[in-house]
Amino acid sequence: MKVAVLKGGRSLERGVSLRSGARVEDALERLGHRVVALDVGADLVKRLEAEAPDVAFVAMHGIGGEDGTAQELLEVLGIPFTGPGAAACARCMDKSQAKHAIREAGLPTPDWFAFSQTAFRELGAADALGRLEGALGFPLVVKPSRGGSSLGVKFAAAAGEVPQALVAAFSYDDRVVLERFVGGRELAVSVLGDEALPIVEAIPERGDSYDFEARYEIGRTRFVCPAELDEAQRAEVAEVALATYRALGCSGFARVDLILGADGPRVLEANAIPGLTDTSLLPQAAEAAGMSFERLVERILELALEPAVA
Amino acid sequence: MSEVPPPPHRRRAHTSTRDLERYAGLFAERTTVMRSSAMRDLMAITARPEVISLAGGLPDTSTFPPKSFAAQMTRIAQESAAEALQYGPTEGFEETKDCIVEVMGAEGMLVDPHDVIVTTGGQQAIDLICKTLVDPGDVVICEAPTYPGAVPVFCSYQAEVIQVECDQDGMLVDELELLLERLRGEGRRPKFVYSVPSFQNPAGVTMSLPRRRRLVELARLHELLVIEDNPYGLLRYGGEPLPPLYQLDGGDFVVYVGTFSKILSPGIRLGWAVAPPPVMEKIVLGKQAADLCTSTLTQYFVREYFAEGRWRQYVADLVELYRERRDTMLAALAEHFPAAATWTEPQGGLFIWATLPEYIDTGDLLAKALRADVAFVPGQAAYIDERGRNSMRLNFSGVTESEIREGVRRIGAVISEQVELYRALTGEEAAPARAADPDGADVLPFRKAGGGSA
Numbered sequence: 166m167k168v169a170v171l172k173g174g175r176s177l178e179r180g181v182s183l184r185s186g187a188r189v190e191d192a193l194e195r196l197g198h199r200v201v202a203l204d205v206g207a208d209l210v211k212r213l214e215a216e217a218p219d220v221a222f223v224a225m226h227g228i229g230g231e232d233g234t235a236q237e238l239l240e241v242l243g244i245p246f247t248g249p250g251a252a253a254c255a256r257c258m259d260k261s262q263a264k265h266a267i268r269e270a271g272l273p274t275p276d277w278f279a280f281s282q283t284a285f286r287e288l289g290a291a292d293a294l295g296r297l298e299g300a301l302g303f304p305l306v307v308k309p310s311r312g313g314s315s316l317g318v319k320f321a322a323a324a325g326e327v328p329q330a331l332v333a334a335f336s337y338d339d340r341v342v343l344e345r346f347v348g349g350r351e352l353a354v355s356v357l358g359d360e361a362l363p364i365v366e367a368i369p370e371r372g373d374s375y376d377f378e379a380r381y382e383i384g385r386t387r388f389v390c391p392a393e394l395d396e397a398q399r400a401e402v403a404e405v406a407l408a409t410y411r412a413l414g415c416s417g418f419a420r421v422d423l424i425l426g427a428d429g430p431r432v433l434e435a436n437a438i439p440g441l442t443d444t445s446l447l448p449q450a451a452e453a454a455g456m457s458f459e460r461l462v463e464r465i466l467e468l469a470l471e472p473a474v475a
Numbered sequence: 476m477s478e479v480p481p482p483p484h485r486r487r488a489h490t491s492t493r494d495l496e497r498y499a500g501l502f503a504e505r506t507t508v509m510r511s512s513a514m515r516d517l518m519a520i521t522a523r524p525e526v527i528s529l530a531g532g533l534p535d536t537s538t539f540p541p542k543s544f545a546a547q548m549t550r551i552a553q554e555s556a557a558e559a560l561q562y563g564p565t566e567g568f569e570e571t572k573d574c575i576v577e578v579m580g581a582e583g584m585l586v587d588p589h590d591v592i593v594t595t596g597g598q599q600a601i602d603l604i605c606k607t608l609v610d611p612g613d614v615v616i617c618e619a620p621t622y623p624g625a626v627p628v629f630c631s632y633q634a635e636v637i638q639v640e641c642d643q644d645g646m647l648v649d650e651l652e653l654l655l656e657r658l659r660g661e662g663r664r665p666k667f668v669y670s671v672p673s674f675q676n677p678a679g680v681t682m683s684l685p686r687r688r689r690l691v692e693l694a695r696l697h698e699l700l701v702i703e704d705n706p707y708g709l710l711r712y713g714g715e716p717l718p719p720l721y722q723l724d725g726g727d728f729v730v731y732v733g734t735f736s737k738i739l740s741p742g743i744r745l746g747w748a749v750a751p752p753p754v755m756e757k758i759v760l761g762k763q764a765a766d767l768c769t770s771t772l773t774q775y776f777v778r779e780y781f782a783e784g785r786w787r788q789y790v791a792d793l794v795e796l797y798r799e800r801r802d803t804m805l806a807a808l809a810e811h812f813p814a815a816a817t818w819t820e821p822q823g824g825l826f827i828w829a830t831l832p833e834y835i836d837t838g839d840l841l842a843k844a845l846r847a848d849v850a851f852v853p854g855q856a857a858y859i860d861e862r863g864r865n866s867m868r869l870n871f872s873g874v875t876e877s878e879i880r881e882g883v884r885r886i887g888a889v890i891s892e893q894v895e896l897y898r899a900l901t902g903e904e905a906a907p908a909r910a911a912d913p914d915g916a917d918v919l920p921f922r923k924a925g926g927g928s929a
Contacts, residue, residue, distance in 0.1 A: 177842055180519045282896065291900045317839055328900040329834040332893050336839040 169218035173204035176227030185441035186224040192462040221246040231438045232258035247469040253414040257437040270412035277344040301345040309337035349426030354406035355450040361403040362450035366392035390453045417468045521850035527882035530850040533873035547779040563771040567593025571774045574781040597734035597746035605632045607757045614665040620857030645682025667700040674707040674824025677868035694728040704732045707824035712798035714822040743773035804871040811887030825872040849885040
């Protein structure tokens with residue numbers, strides 16, 4: 166089969182995407198497919214038309230590749246592709262939209278408010294900050310609504326820290342989410358097809374739970390898979406993750422990140438195209454389920470080529 | 476013409492998580508010092524062709540005449556091919572050292588060629604000095620901010636790095652003195668003080684003569700070494716030349732690091748160190764273990780180039796070019812950066828250091844800047860700790876004047892947006908990064924409020 170691997174692009178997560186893409190290309194070649202590697206740029210449509218692949222493997226992360234943009238083009242060109250469709254990608258990418266969809270489906274997610282830059286610049290939203298801080302309490306988490314790899318995510322321990330955290334988050338997106346902080350165990354559930362893979366737990370090594378960058382540094386965070394959970398907890402977490410996946414309209418695969426606190430699991434976000442590098446969580450979860458990386462890639466391709474469920 | 480097929484190559488099987496863990500068990504303790512990968516990825520995007528990058532530290536090698544390059548390489552091939560392709564002595568060729576003595580002489584330094592070792596760039600000199608002097612846990616002192624490329628070297632030898640702040644006149648030597656007293660009280664003896672006294676990377680500041688004298692005195696008094704890294708000394712665009720630390724000290728307690736990178740080419744990877752004989756002996760042994768000798772071919776190239784006698788003129792040409800670029804950048808900063816920002820006005824070198832209001836994290840700002848296709852180095856890279864988060868390093872040597880103007884305009888626009896946003900959020904007028912002082916003698920903005928020297 167001729168497979169186009171879409172990677173790179175202009176997103177801030179270009180580096181991770183190139184690593185994911187290279188690893189996928191290698192696996193596809195081992196599986197005997199013909200691989201066309203495409204570093205996504207202005208010539209994407211022309212190159213896809215010229216190459217006419219049987220299927221596209223989307224290994225892009227962040228804005229441009231994970232937000233439905235590339236998926237929309239692939240839908241127009243009639244090329245089947247891996248992972249969720251354009252609408253689901255757009256929903257997952259935008260944390261504010263995703264959280265609305267999750268809550269409307271009756272699933273638990275921490276309280277939040279979302280604001281655009283315009284609200285602050287033109288509508289005086291700053292005057293409402295005091296109220297929403299009262300509603301969410303401290304510490305609270307400020308995130309760019311669309312972003313990945315924890316870039317621009319900040320804690321604010323007190324009201325005085327909120328403006329600075331907002332300035333940081335607005336560096337990445339014109340919309341930000343202020344979210345109630347929920348303490349607990351950090352879990353990631355990778356979903357493949359309609360099946361939850363073994364759960365990964367991220368354990369900060371030195372009490373760095375307020376430092377989001379630590380999560381991406383080898384040696385500062387330990388990942389345990391499968392996470393040590395009792396059967397009831399495991400089942401509940403997996404069920405919430407699967408329900409989130411469905412509520413967001415995902416297909417193929419996705420990764421749902423949750424916090425397991427005293428009141429049970431709370432969904433933080435879903436990643437439509439989780440990383441596929443050698444330290445990424447989806448491949449770790451697949452491995453714990455007894456799937457080699459090649460088998461994982463093959464399965465993702467199969468799911469892309471399955472007839473669409475209406 | 477027959478076509479040669481590309482050589483077959485192996486594609487390695489994937490490493491699984493278990494493999495990673497298996498290798499991780501083999502890694503040395505010193506490899507654990509790693510920076511955030513997310514930030515590394517951000518820096519990777521600065522290489523996109525449409526990005527105006529003021530993040531580099533590159534000299535402009537396009538000014539080197541290709542004809543002259545070709546003539547020198549031809550002469551080497553015709554007259555000394557066998558020797559130029561052979562190994563050379565670990566400490567470097569005598570002829571290379573003669574060129575080094577000439578370069579140092581141009582800044583007023585008198586050097587015994589026996590005290591000189593030719594290294595693979597100045598970077599290797601820093602590495603070899605650490606290899607010779609630093610045991611895990613040893614204290615090493617440097618400036619705040621310091622050359623970002625030195626940080627990983629210090630860390631890889633597991634030094635405990637302490638940074639002493641700077642102002643417009645370089646390292647605050649009084650603070651260094653207090654630090655040395657404190658360390659002495661604790662029974663700890665730092666191994667060396669690393670400094671870039673002239674046109675510092677990244678801050679662009681130059682250490683004043685009184686401070687130079689005091690630093691050298693302190694080194695004698697405490698019997699510790701000063702590592703003087705002087706890549707830019709000859710690239711002065713204004714003001715009076717100052718004597719290097721090496722000259723002031725006579726080479727007893729100052730180990731000197733030099734390079735051809737900024738006056739000729741970084742691609743030839745040719746630098747040097749000058750050290751007192753007992754230290755040099757160990758450095759030579761370290762060099763032997765590291766790479767036997769520095770490239771013979773490029774040493775021959777430098778020899779030919781110096782024999783031609785044009786090197787001073789070439790440096791003078793570079794000074795003209797870089798002075799204009801510096802002036803262009805200073806003018807662009809004044810035009811496009813908001814009032815709440817400040818910056819240094821370097822008398823030489825390659826860099827300007829800008830400081831923004833405290834609430835702007837330049838790591839995050841870089842993400843926004845990249846959307847406007849412009850890049851800089853976030854200040855945090857020049858600190859061991861969390862300081863410098865509201866600073867940035869800007870390079871003016873490796874970019875054209877129109878790129879400088881446009882790049883600074885774009886950065887200024889994204890900063891202004893953040894300043895306005897902060898104002899909308901707090902209702903406050905942004906406090907300037909420092910109180911204006913007409914004498915320019917105050918502590919530079921890279922001092923964070925309440926931040927100490929150690």
